[in-house]
Amino acid sequence: MKENMEKEIRLMKGNEALAEAAIRAGMDAYFGYPITPQSEILEYLEEQSPKRNCVVLQTESELASINMIYGAAGAGARVMTSSSSPGISLMQEGISYIAAAELPCLLVNVVRGGPGLGTIQPSQGDYFQAVKGGGHGDYRLIVLAPATVQEMVDFVFEGFRLAEKYRNPALILADGALGQMMEKVELPAEGSLPKVVPAWATTGKTKDRERNVITTLHIQPEEMEAMNLRLEKKYAEMQCEVRYEEINTSDAEIILVAFGLSARISQKACDLAREKGIKAGIIRPMTLFPYPSNILAELAEKIDAFLVVEMNAGQMVEDVRLAVNGKVPVHFKGRKGGMIPTPEEILVEIEKIVIPKQVLQD
Amino acid sequence: MKENQNLDDMEIVFQKTEALTELNFHYCPGCGHGVAHRLLMEVVEEMGITEDTIGVAPVGCSVFAYQYMNIDMQEAAHGRATAVATGIKRVLPDKYVFTYQGDGDLAAIGTAETIHTVNRGENILIMFINNAIYGMTGGQMAPTTLEGMVTSTCPYGRDVKHVGSPLKMSDLVAQLGGACYVTRHIVHTPNGVRKLKKAIKNAFEYQKQKLGTSLIEVVTNCPSGWKLTPRETIDFIEEKMLPIYPLGDLKVPTNISKN
Numbered sequence: 190m191k192e193n194m195e196k197e198i199r200l201m202k203g204n205e206a207l208a209e210a211a212i213r214a215g216m217d218a219y220f221g222y223p224i225t226p227q228s229e230i231l232e233y234l235e236e237q238s239p240k241r242n243c244v245v246l247q248t249e250s251e252l253a254s255i256n257m258i259y260g261a262a263g264a265g266a267r268v269m270t271s272s273s274s275p276g277i278s279l280m281q282e283g284i285s286y287i288a289a290a291e292l293p294c295l296l297v298n299v300v301r302g303g304p305g306l307g308t309i310q311p312s313q314g315d316y317f318q319a320v321k322g323g324g325h326g327d328y329r330l331i332v333l334a335p336a337t338v339q340e341m342v343d344f345v346f347e348g349f350r351l352a353e354k355y356r357n358p359a360l361i362l363a364d365g366a367l368g369q370m371m372e373k374v375e376l377p378a379e380g381s382l383p384k385v386v387p388a389w390a391t392t393g394k395t396k397d398r399e400r401n402v403i404t405t406l407h408i409q410p411e412e413m414e415a416m417n418l419r420l421e422k423k424y425a426e427m428q429c430e431v432r433y434e435e436i437n438t439s440d441a442e443i444i445l446v447a448f449g450l451s452a453r454i455s456q457k458a459c460d461l462a463r464e465k466g467i468k469a470g471i472i473r474p475m476t477l478f479p480y481p482s483n484i485l486a487e488l489a490e491k492i493d494a495f496l497v498v499e500m501n502a503g504q505m506v507e508d509v510r511l512a513v514n515g516k517v518p519v520h521f522k523g524r525k526g527g528m529i530p531t532p533e534e535i536l537v538e539i540e541k542i543v544i545p546k547q548v549l550q551d
Numbered sequence: 552m553k554e555n556q557n558l559d560d561m562e563i564v565f566q567k568t569e570a571l572t573e574l575n576f577h578y579c580p581g582c583g584h585g586v587a588h589r590l591l592m593e594v595v596e597e598m599g600i601t602e603d604t605i606g607v608a609p610v611g612c613s614v615f616a617y618q619y620m621n622i623d624m625q626e627a628a629h630g631r632a633t634a635v636a637t638g639i640k641r642v643l644p645d646k647y648v649f650t651y652q653g654d655g656d657l658a659a660i661g662t663a664e665t666i667h668t669v670n671r672g673e674n675i676l677i678m679f680i681n682n683a684i685y686g687m688t689g690g691q692m693a694p695t696t697l698e699g700m701v702t703s704t705c706p707y708g709r710d711v712k713h714v715g716s717p718l719k720m721s722d723l724v725a726q727l728g729g730a731c732y733v734t735r736h737i738v739h740t741p742n743g744v745r746k747l748k749k750a751i752k753n754a755f756e757y758q759k760q761k762l763g764t765s766l767i768e769v770v771t772n773c774p775s776g777w778k779l780t781p782r783e784t785i786d787f788i789e790e791k792m793l794p795i796y797p798l799g800d801l802k803v804p805t806n807i808s809k810n
Contacts, residue, residue: 257635260636393602
């Protein structure tokens with residue numbers, strides 16, 4: 190029997206909040222394989238599945254998961270899979286096919302430190318993979334970067350909405366800490382995200398329409414190029430979906446650029462800097478594709494320097510440098526391997542870049 | 552010479568099923584794919600389930616199966632057809648779903664998906680075309696290539712000490728709890744064609760009754776890859792293939808409803 194959930198406030202772990210949000214967002218099916226630090230998503234959904242009218246299947250591999258996503262999305266269902274870094278790597282072939290077949294779906298990467306088997310501790314080391322196209326061929330994912338458990342919920346709804354609007358896979362790029370931490374969340378009411386079975390779905394060819402075919406094969410290069418051009422146009426149209434948070438930028442001399450967990454820590458570092466008289470601000474990209482390049486280019490005209498803070502060896506910093514285009518220095522502070530930077534060590538970096546005003550006055 | 556007969560007076564004794572499109576098959580002369588395609592789609596049409604059937608095409612020679620089968624189709628990545636079919640079937644449990652896959656697709660790169668799909672007992676039909684070679688890429692060794700058989704990647708004949716023995720996928724999956732119906736057939740004799748068509752019909756009936764996974768293996772040829780004439784390939788099937796891949800049922804359902 191199906192329970193319809195009303196809007197409510199709960200204290201929840203990031204992974205479980207995301208899973209609950211997916212059911213409330215009208216997810217028809219989830220296919221997943223256990224991997225730390227996100228196994229609670231599969232566990233939560235398996236437990237809820239019988240009473241919530243949602244197909245949940247533990248698969249034999251991430252490879253199987255992503256191809257079940259392809260099949261179910263092609264059949265018109267609202268579908269999601271989740272994994273962590275090594276599992277997402279294994280899915281890349283299927284993600285490329287899904288992007289090529291223009292099937293909407295939601296992917297979740299609760300990132301852990303790598304490369305290789307790496308560590309189960311939180312990381313942002315999969316930025317390149319998420320944003321630049323981790324599989325083969327020219328394609329893009331819509332990439333959302335939550336910084337709170339609330340955004341783990343909100344971005345599920347936003348991810349499904351954008352995926353269906355653009356017929357494109359959307360990816361939530363979280364990290365192990367966001368997956369494991371508990372925070373207060375407001376859960377939207379079930380059924381608040383409208384759903385229609387798309388006309389292109391393979392639901393069985395009725396007499397009133399042509400048959401539907403989901404394929405990614407365009408053997409004639411002219412056809413393939415036309416397909417590439419169409420995808421390129423679609424990705425350009427996505428630019429209007431750029432979202433970012435701007436904190437204390439109006440009088441800033443230095444701006445920190447950080448996403449997800451790094452942004453939360455950077456905010457504390459900025460507060461410490463302001464206590465010392467350094468006018469620090471933050472740009473927190475909430476969409477990593479499309480990327481908020483324009484605001485960074487605008488701010489580059491007004492400020493002295495950027496400091497990019499990431500939990501990796503320096504990945505998003507390349508996109509900041511592209512946006513800033515050499516106008517002001519773009520510095521980088523990163524912790525790697527599952528280590529999380531402290532506000533204090535970020536402050537040290539800020540102070541290396543900006544000479545505090547008090548010092549000048551002395 | 553007979554006078555011109557009025558066409559309207561002539562009785563149609565055979566015509567192409569409407570469940571196939573008007574497109575000409577791209578398959579090589581003598582290849583078994585065409586017959587297998589036709590039988591599958593004839594059954595779909597005769598059972599009146601064209602509106603309720605969704606097919607999954609593989610990677611390999613039959614990658615373009617979706618151009619010929621006049622129903623809703625999805626084209627899967629190499630080896631992943633049964634995972635794609637699982638996705639479709641799980642969200643559309645009352646539709647008929649089949650995959651159409653070759654030996655490389657199903658028994659090499661897609662082994663894990665095949666085994667686990669059957670083990671879960673997904674209510675789908677797997678059409679398994681075994682021609683003991685990779686046709687599309689130009690005649691390389693397949694998991695089902697016979698011992699001693701020459702291909703472009705085993706030019707001295709398949710050495711089982713080096714690359715293992717021919718993989719008997721149907722025998723393997725027949726052991727699994729989710730397997731409902733596993734049977735092996737041919738398309739190069741009239742009797743074989745009749746039996747295969749009956750088997751396909753059985754499989755869809757079992758799917759309707761949700762009895763588990765059906766896998767139908769078709770032992771067939773590849774004149775281009777085997778570098779034999781179509782006539783010679785038939786001898787090769789009879790003399791070399793069938794002793795290794797014997798015809799008949801490997802598993803039949805025990806709990807069939809009579810209705």
